[in-house]
Amino acid sequence: MDMSMRKETPLPGLLPGVALGRPLALSLAVVALAALAPWLVSAYELNLLARFLAMALLAMGLVLVWGQGGVLSLGQGVFFGLGGYAIAMHMKLAALADGDLPDFMVWSGLDALPWWWVPFKSPLVAILGVVLVPGALAALFSWAVFRRRVGGVYFALITQALALAFATLLISQQPSTGGFNGLTDFQTLMGVELGTPAAAHGLYWLTLALVVGVFVALRALMASRYGLLLRAIRDGENRIRFLGYDPTPFKVVAFTIGAVLAGLAGALFTLHAGVVSPALVGVVPSIEMVIWVAVGGRNSLAGAVAGTLAVNLAKDGVSSAFPDLWLYALGLVFVLVVTLLPGGLAGLVADAGATPWGKRLKSFIVGGSK
Amino acid sequence: MTHWPLIAGQVFNGFSVASLYVLAALGLALSFGLMRVINMAHGEMLMLGGYLAYLTLQVVPGPLGILAAMPVAFLGAAAVGAVLETTLIKRLSARPLDTLLATWGVSLILQQAARNIFGAIGVDVRAPEWLNHAYTVPSGLLEGLTIPATRLFILAVAFAVMGALGLLLARTRIGLLVRAVNQDRGMAAAAGINVRAVDLSVFCLGTGIAGLAGVVLALLGPVTPNVGQSYVVPAFLVVVLGGLGSLKGTAIASLIVGLFSALVQILVDVSLAQVLLLLFVIGFIQFRPQGVVAVRSRALDA
Numbered sequence: 001m002d003m004s005m006r007k008e009t010p011l012p013g014l015l016p017g018v019a020l021g022r023p024l025a026l027s028l029a030v031v032a033l034a035a036l037a038p039w040l041v042s043a044y045e046l047n048l049l050a051r052f053l054a055m056a057l058l059a060m061g062l063v064l065v066w067g068q069g070g071v072l073s074l075g076q077g078v079f080f081g082l083g084g085y086a087i088a089m090h091m092k093l094a095a096l097a098d099g100d101l102p103d104f105m106v107w108s109g110l111d112a113l114p115w116w117w118v119p120f121k122s123p124l125v126a127i128l129g130v131v132l133v134p135g136a137l138a139a140l141f142s143w144a145v146f147r148r149r150v151g152g153v154y155f156a157l158i159t160q161a162l163a164l165a166f167a168t169l170l171i172s173q174q175p176s177t178g179g180f181n182g183l184t185d186f187q188t189l190m191g192v193e194l195g196t197p198a199a200a201h202g203l204y205w206l207t208l209a210l211v212v213g214v215f216v217a218l219r220a221l222m223a224s225r226y227g228l229l230l231r232a233i234r235d236g237e238n239r240i241r242f243l244g245y246d247p248t249p250f251k252v253v254a255f256t257i258g259a260v261l262a263g264l265a266g267a268l269f270t271l272h273a274g275v276v277s278p279a280l281v282g283v284v285p286s287i288e289m290v291i292w293v294a295v296g297g298r299n300s301l302a303g304a305v306a307g308t309l310a311v312n313l314a315k316d317g318v319s320s321a322f323p324d325l326w327l328y329a330l331g332l333v334f335v336l337v338v339t340l341l342p343g344g345l346a347g348l349v350a351d352a353g354a355t356p357w358g359k360r361l362k363s364f365i366v367g368g369s370k
Numbered sequence: 371m372t373h374w375p376l377i378a379g380q381v382f383n384g385f386s387v388a389s390l391y392v393l394a395a396l397g398l399a400l401s402f403g404l405m406r407v408i409n410m411a412h413g414e415m416l417m418l419g420g421y422l423a424y425l426t427l428q429v430v431p432g433p434l435g436i437l438a439a440m441p442v443a444f445l446g447a448a449a450v451g452a453v454l455e456t457t458l459i460k461r462l463s464a465r466p467l468d469t470l471l472a473t474w475g476v477s478l479i480l481q482q483a484a485r486n487i488f489g490a491i492g493v494d495v496r497a498p499e500w501l502n503h504a505y506t507v508p509s510g511l512l513e514g515l516t517i518p519a520t521r522l523f524i525l526a527v528a529f530a531v532m533g534a535l536g537l538l539l540a541r542t543r544i545g546l547l548v549r550a551v552n553q554d555r556g557m558a559a560a561a562g563i564n565v566r567a568v569d570l571s572v573f574c575l576g577t578g579i580a581g582l583a584g585v586v587l588a589l590l591g592p593v594t595p596n597v598g599q600s601y602v603v604p605a606f607l608v609v610v611l612g613g614l615g616s617l618k619g620t621a622i623a624s625l626i627v628g629l630f631s632a633l634v635q636i637l638v639d640v641s642l643a644q645v646l647l648l649l650f651v652i653g654f655i656q657f658r659p660q661g662v663v664a665v666r667s668r669a670l671d672a
């Protein structure tokens with residue numbers, strides 16, 4: 001567009017302005033390898049990979065919200081949960097004959113379906129709900145806070161209170177939410193038998209396709225004029241205000257996109273894991289989501305995906321072998337990444353790329369230019 | 371007419387919950403005003419105070435054990451605060467959001483350490499005889515209203531701490547320095563004030579008060595590894611509602627949060643009360659985004 005936009009230093013891991021040659025080939029190779037995963041790994045490993053890729057959708061949303069927008073959300077679990085519960089409610093209802101109630105409602109002595117469950121009988125409402133419920137809540141909530149120019153640490157603390165309130169509400173309203181156990185035991189989704197290898201492969205490819213699609217879309221968004229202004233607001237909100245922009249809509253849009261991606265992630269995760277429960281949406285899981293992105297690199301989409309996979313693989317490995325050790329390790333990761341490695345893995349790669357050997361490697365990957 | 375004792379009881383509960391929030395939030399608010407950082411491990415200072423009270427009572431049983439526990443918990447939590455400030459927070463003070471994440475890591479480690487040392491179930495701190503009774507209103511409008519002595523004790527501690535802190539800030543030289551740094555950090559440094567020393571002492575004072583709050587908390591229920599978490603989130607909301615680094619704002623905001631939670635619990639259960647509190651906070655900042663008491667405007671916080 002105009003020259004001033006081109007002068008911006010490239011973001012680590014994003015590298016705008018680099019000619020798409022070999023990097024594109026490299027990315028395609030990674031995606032192709034991932035697409036072949038159903039034939040390369042066991043069914044259990046494929047399920048893990050599918051869950052982690054679903055979480056990566058949420059992580060890429062956090063890159064936009066936190067890395068680019070400078071808005072730290074400690075409540076992403078809420079939107080993740082809304083997406084997960086929306087699809088889970090539909091699957092619960094779809095498995096029932098007309099007029100029947102889900103098993104846990106019968107056990108709690110409910111004799112009619114709560115009104116807010118009724119629309120989720122329709123698969124269309126459920127799928128729209130996965131996107132619209134988190135999106136609408138996020139837009140309303142962030143607009144109410146940002147429009148009064150309350151941000152930064154205050155916003156982070158309010159989102160944490162939101163996560164706490166949401167998780168407690170889910171647990172306490174046991175008769176209509178399934179309480180602490182959440183919703184589980186799903187059989188079919190829109191006539192497709194879940195639990196067959198074919199369904200598992202299909203869902204995995206769907207997740208992978210969404211990850212690739214969101215990656216490309218967010219990359220374009222971050223390189224656009226909107227992305228530039230979002231970063232400018234992060235670095236100097238008042239300056240942008242003095243230049244005549246209202247920062248509120250920019251931040252609200254970023255937060256809403258992040259919430260929609262979290263909702264999608266929650267729905268896919270629920271399909272892969274076969275369960276959604278308050279343990280996945282509260283204060284602790286919400287802040288863990290931030291650490292995936294911190295480890296990967298808060299400004300790098302590829303880093304966020306890598307960080308999500310790395311942290312969750314480590315969690316799966318360490319916490320099953322030494323459950324006590326995992327919390328120490330996680331705590332230490334929080335402290336060390338933030339103090340020593342604010343750019344995350346992506347920052348580390350960018351630093352390595354600046355060394356003489358790294359430059360050679362980079363010129364090999366990127367192509368002939370110096 | 372029978373609901374008057376219930377309402378009066380909830381108002382009293384509101385005051386005693388508010389006094390816990392004020393003890394938990396004072397440290398957060400003071401160091402937030404000064405350094406713009408939030409210590410997410412602040413809840414674990416409450417937990418630490420509780421465990422220190424438990425340990426002190428093992429050494430000093432008897433009726434005065436709880437009084438001995440208070441200085442121990444204050445100094446213990448302040449010492450841990452000093453380590454935290456000098457090793458971690460000092461390095462990150464220019465990046466408030468990163469401080470939040472790093473101190474959350476510390477909080478995870480402290481909680482897990484408590485779980486390994488004391489067990490996940492928690493330990494009991496028994497209130498001494500002189501606190502182990504309740505006053506009941508015998509007749510009149512509030513007949514049947516019961517006020518446990520522990521709750522009166524909590525109120526007394528909160529008032530004593532606020533009084534002492536108020537005097538410290540308003541009347542002493544240390545308080546003068548704190549107020550100066552709070553108002554204008556750069557100017558204070560230029561006038562020769564050792565800004566770093568002020569930061570460190572205020573931070574330690576705050577964690578010490580949280581330790582003290584932990585002792586009081588231990589009288590109400592078992593000390594568990596997560597005990598701090600349940601009090602620290604409302605304390606964060608107190609910081610959002612109160613003014614930056616203002617004693618008065620923190621006190622008023624604690625009272626608002628405590629009374630609001632206690633009174634809506636007459637009508638709804640605890641979990642809905644939490645949701646309503648959050649809605650109330652969001653509603654409140656529509657009218658007063660700068661907090662209850664505004665020392666400085668938040669609007670142009672960079």
